[in-house]
Amino acid sequence: MSALQKSFARAHLQNLPPPPLPPPVPVFDEREEEDEQDHPSLSASDSSSSASSTGTIIPSPTRNLFERPRVSKSQYDSLPWQDFFDREIYLDNGATRHHAYFSAPASLDAPLFCFHHGAGASGLSFASLTAALRSAVPEAGYLSPDCRGHGETQTPENQTLDLSLATLATDLAFVINATHVQMGWQRLPPIILLGHSLGGAVVTEVAYRKLLGNAILGYGVFDVVEGSAMDALQSMESYLSSRPRSFQSVASGIEWHVRSRTIRNTTSARVSVPPLLVQNQLEDSPATWLWRTDLSATKPFWENWFTGLSSKFLSVPGAGKLLLLAGTDRLDKELMIGQMQGKYQLQVFPDAGHFVHEDQPEKTAMIVADFWRRNDRSTLVLPPKVDDLIKQGKLKPANQKK
Amino acid sequence: MARCAALLRQQMMRPEFLRRAWMSQLNEDGDEEASFSFPSSLIGLERWRLPQEGCVEFDQPRSSIVRSIRDNFEAIEEDATDLAIAQLRACRPIPEPQVRELCYKARELLIEEGNVVTVDAPVTICGDIHGQFHDLMELFRVGGDVPDTNYLFMGDFVDRGFYSLESFLLLLCLKVRYPDRITLIRGNHESRQITTVYGFYDECIRKYGSANVWRYCCEVFDYLALGALILGASTEVPENRMQEKTFDTQTTLPDQESEIECEVLDANGEVREKLFRSQGNMNPASASRKSPAPDRDPAESSSPATTVSQPPTSPSQSNTKPPTASLFQPPSTTTGSLLCVHGGLSPLISTLNAIRLLDRKQEVPHEGAMCDLLWSDPDDIEGWGLSPRGAGFLFGSDIVRHFNHKNDLSMIARAHQLVMEGYKEMFSKQIVTVWSAPNYCYRCGNVAAILELGEDGSHGGCIRRANGSEGRREMVGGSVNSVGDGETTNGSNQNGGGLNAVLWNLATPGRRYRVFEAAPQGTRGMPAKKPVGEYFL
Numbered sequence: 035m036s037a038l039q040k041s042f043a044r045a046h047l048q049n050l051p052p053p054p055l056p057p058p059v060p061v062f063d064e065r066e067e068e069d070e071q072d073h074p075s076l077s078a079s080d081s082s083s084s085a086s087s088t089g090t091i092i093p094s095p096t097r098n099l100f101e102r103p104r105v106s107k108s109q110y111d112s113l114p115w116q117d118f119f120d121r122e123i124y125l126d127n128g129a130t131r132h133h134a135y136f137s138a139p140a141s142l143d144a145p146l147f148c149f150h151h152g153a154g155a156s157g158l159s160f161a162s163l164t165a166a167l168r169s170a171v172p173e174a175g176y177l178s179p180d181c182r183g184h185g186e187t188q189t190p191e192n193q194t195l196d197l198s199l200a201t202l203a204t205d206l207a208f209v210i211n212a213t214h215v216q217m218g219w220q221r222l223p224p225i226i227l228l229g230h231s232l233g234g235a236v237v238t239e240v241a242y243r244k245l246l247g248n249a250i251l252g253y254g255v256f257d258v259v260e261g262s263a264m265d266a267l268q269s270m271e272s273y274l275s276s277r278p279r280s281f282q283s284v285a286s287g288i289e290w291h292v293r294s295r296t297i298r299n300t301t302s303a304r305v306s307v308p309p310l311l312v313q314n315q316l317e318d319s320p321a322t323w324l325w326r327t328d329l330s331a332t333k334p335f336w337e338n339w340f341t342g343l344s345s346k347f348l349s350v351p352g353a354g355k356l357l358l359l360a361g362t363d364r365l366d367k368e369l370m371i372g373q374m375q376g377k378y379q380l381q382v383f384p385d386a387g388h389f390v391h392e393d394q395p396e397k398t399a400m401i402v403a404d405f406w407r408r409n410d411r412s413t414l415v416l417p418p419k420v421d422d423l424i425k426q427g428k429l430k431p432a433n434q435k436k
Numbered sequence: 437m438a439r440c441a442a443l444l445r446q447q448m449m450r451p452e453f454l455r456r457a458w459m460s461q462l463n464e465d466g467d468e469e470a471s472f473s474f475p476s477s478l479i480g481l482e483r484w485r486l487p488q489e490g491c492v493e494f495d496q497p498r499s500s501i502v503r504s505i506r507d508n509f510e511a512i513e514e515d516a517t518d519l520a521i522a523q524l525r526a527c528r529p530i531p532e533p534q535v536r537e538l539c540y541k542a543r544e545l546l547i548e549e550g551n552v553v554t555v556d557a558p559v560t561i562c563g564d565i566h567g568q569f570h571d572l573m574e575l576f577r578v579g580g581d582v583p584d585t586n587y588l589f590m591g592d593f594v595d596r597g598f599y600s601l602e603s604f605l606l607l608l609c610l611k612v613r614y615p616d617r618i619t620l621i622r623g624n625h626e627s628r629q630i631t632t633v634y635g636f637y638d639e640c641i642r643k644y645g646s647a648n649v650w651r652y653c654c655e656v657f658d659y660l661a662l663g664a665l666i667l668g669a670s671t672e673v674p675e676n677r678m679q680e681k682t683f684d685t686q687t688t689l690p691d692q693e694s695e696i697e698c699e700v701l702d703a704n705g706e707v708r709e710k711l712f713r714s715q716g717n718m719n720p721a722s723a724s725r726k727s728p729a730p731d732r733d734p735a736e737s738s739s740p741a742t743t744v745s746q747p748p749t750s751p752s753q754s755n756t757k758p759p760t761a762s763l764f765q766p767p768s769t770t771t772g773s774l775l776c777v778h779g780g781l782s783p784l785i786s787t788l789n790a791i792r793l794l795d796r797k798q799e800v801p802h803e804g805a806m807c808d809l810l811w812s813d814p815d816d817i818e819g820w821g822l823s824p825r826g827a828g829f830l831f832g833s834d835i836v837r838h839f840n841h842k843n844d845l846s847m848i849a850r851a852h853q854l855v856m857e858g859y860k861e862m863f864s865k866q867i868v869t870v871w872s873a874p875n876y877c878y879r880c881g882n883v884a885a886i887l888e889l890g891e892d893g894s895h896g897g898c899i900r901r902a903n904g905s906e907g908r909r910e911m912v913g914g915s916v917n918s919v920g921d922g923e924t925t926n927g928s929n930q931n932g933g934g935l936n937a938v939l940w941n942l943a944t945p946g947r948r949y950r951v952f953e954a955a956p957q958g959t960r961g962m963p964a965k966k967p968v969g970e971y972f973l
Contacts (some may be wrong), residue, residue, distance in 0.1 A: 123619075270973065367880055371881060378825075417783035
């Protein structure tokens with residue numbers, strides 16, 4: 035390259051707009067590789083235009099051709115919980131201050147859907163499901179508490195976190211009963227308990243120990259099976275260590291959840307992820323967002339959560355049972371036998387991930403609404419018994435030989 | 437012409453050629469239009485027409501040539517189906533075009549069947565298979581091979597097991613090859629929606645790379661009958677063919693005293709338990725049942741005292757019509773008929789005719805009579821209950837009693853529910869669950885069973901009183917009322933003749949259960965399928 039060419043090039047380059055600032059280096063470098071795959075349309079159009087004729091590249095300040103295509107920031111903005119629930123309530127139980135998102139039922143005959151999220155999630159995990167359910171069952175109430183150690187629920191600082199199944203079940207029952215008191219209800223409305231993952235174990239425990247008496251119409255467990263959960267626990271730590279430890283912003287946290295397909299529904303991630311993160315202000319390093327709940331610290335409780343889940347799930351009499359699984363049915367022996375004996379309702383969403391209710395809120399809502407309708411005692415009309423018909427004279431007893 | 441047919445035959449026998457040949461309808465006199473269509477790849481012609489007389493020298497009348505060609509074709513067809521059966525028996529899937537042919541033929545056969553297929557005893561009733569191909573082979577080993585044994589499969593051929601495709605196609609091939617020897621009815625897993633979730637769809641994709649085969653099979657599903665009515669079952673336990681033929685070492689030939697009502701055999705034909713009709717109680721295995729009810733008492737709620745007061749009956753004699761019976765009242769008809777259905781009863785169905793009126797050629801709906809027939813379960817309740825499955829109903833003993841009475845059924849056989857012992861009789865033997873998938877899903881540790889029924893020699897003669905027509909309900913003796921049961925039944929027994937002899941509680945047929953376990957592990961070759969570690973908290 036001659037000196038002339040060099041000077042020519044230099045002169046021209048000076049006229050170009052300053053190179054764009056390097057994008058902030060995200061904490062999760064390994065994910066960057068997937069960006070282009072996630073947006074095939076964007077990258078494809080760029081590469082095709084550049085491949086067609088290099089001569090047509092017109093650098094302009096508005097178009098950074100070789101920059102990685104970035105989606106508009108608003109796509110990962112967080113959504114306020116107010117879009118999904120009517121109000122939040124705080125319920126004090128000794129030193130623990132329980133927090134829950136709540137929408138009251140229209141009447142005490144309308145069902146109250148009570149949720150319990152999984153470990154590391156928050157009450158807003160059910161926000162999009164609630165929104166979908168509200169269009170299906172507008173009169174129903176919705177109560178989605180934050181479990182202790184999660185979300186806005188505050189536990190005394192000096193105590194170690196007790197996340198044993200018994201405590202969590204008592205907590206859930208307390209939240210429901212305290213809501214009952216706070217709302218001044220005469221009685222509990224009919225309740226459908228729905229729990230995801232750990233929450234599934236909690237609602238099963240509540241139903242199994244009859245902590246809410248007769249009020250439970252049915253309970254649903256989302257994507258947890260004792261056998262496969264126990265198997266998965268071994269790989270859980272390596273999974274947890276593979277997660278990014280911190281995020282630059284809430285938006286990048288949401289983005290990670292969507293990109294890593296942990297949550298496959300952006301709208302749901304935008305509302306459910308923000309409460310999972312808490313800003314780190316202690317260090318002098320630039321403010322980052324850390325996980326609110328240290329899941330590795332909950333390890334001592336893992337086995338306690340899931341042991342005996344299948345038999346408890348099957349053994350509760352008088353309440354409808356729903357098991358909603360993602361991917362394939364990974365039933366353990368006990369649930370497989372129970373399913374083939376018709377002891378509960380099994381639904382499998384092959385296209386959903388672990389956060390079934392977030393990935394496919396509409397489909398889940400449809401199943402849950404049907405589940406409620408089937409188990410609704412107030413409207414249940416079964417065909418008459420044969421003997422009753424005979425007594426009423428509507429049917430001729432078979433022993434009359436005429 | 438003979439040469440021509442021979443040539444054709446030779447062509448058709450080429451193994452790579454999976455023949456699809458059909459003969460257009462012969463005219464009444466059978467000599468005009470005889471045309472065949474083959475795949476054009478074979479002879480380069482879409483349609484081949486029998487040359488007119490004069491074009492070719494005929495050494496015999498044209499009509500006889502047509503007939504001989506047709507016979508040849510039929511033979512060839514059978515040969516090809518036999519080849520497919522052999523291949524499937526080796527657990528090797530057949531090529532996609534052949535599946536299409538097979539499904540097409542099966543549909544032609546099945547469309548002719550009513551919603552409730554009539555099946556004559558003797559027959560062996562089987563429950564869920566669920567793609568456990570090697571266990572299906574074990575079933576045929578234990579129960580006898582097709583076509584030596586008549587089989588009735590009560591649905592759920594596919595899903596969950598690893599060989600849904602081979603199992604279903606083999607059964608379908610057998611159906612096409614021996615239409616009178618094997619009956620298939622629909623289970624709740626024979627549906628598009630269910631198979632996409634529980635494995636059959638994925639298996640077709642895995643084995644063929646496309647969903648075409650799955651689609652062909654699903655079309656067949658829509659044509660499967662919803663139930664079967666078994667006529668002419670004997671009150672005696674059927675003759676043990678297996679013992680005579682295969683197991684010459686056996687010494688335990690069944691008693692010929694016609695007293696055995698029910699016997700349970702293991703996979704080798706050894707008798708495990710026997711129940712005699714005069715006995716009040718069931719054998720030890722069934723003693724675990726919730727209602728070890730006495731022999732002929734239709735009422736769940738009646739006290740043991742009532743039933744004990746019944747004289748021991750030998751219904752095979754007392755129930756028969758007078759020996760002077762006409763052609764339509766054959767003397768040897770001893771039992772009512774059996775209804776076989778995958779799930780159970782529906783509140784919308786009170787007679788068999790109501791089933792016959794359904795439009796079955798559709799995907800299994802989410803509710804309604806057709807859904808209930810495939811989804812419901814019997815349960816220890818009174819009346820109807822909500823099924824925890826999310827589809828269908830639970831039904832109690834009174835429902836079964838009434839339905840059986842109204843439709844002159846002696847029993848209902850159904851599958852659908854896993855029973856660890858392979859079979860389970862409920863509600864005083866008014867209904868039995870048969871389960872034929874041992875160690876279900878390769879992990880449940882259950883045994884499987886098949887139910888053999890013998891023939892009573894009436895050759896379906898009981899059809900007249902067993903067609904479920906409502907009008908004759910008046911003439912039926914017996915009782916639905918729990919209190920009066922014993923006496924009325926006895927009374928009818930003593931009357932013992934004419935139409936009044938048709939009892940409320942028609943004698944249950946003699947039943948032989950063959951219980952078998954999963955095929956040995958070595959023959960299974962189960963694809964390793966380890967679930968990946970996932971986020972589960």
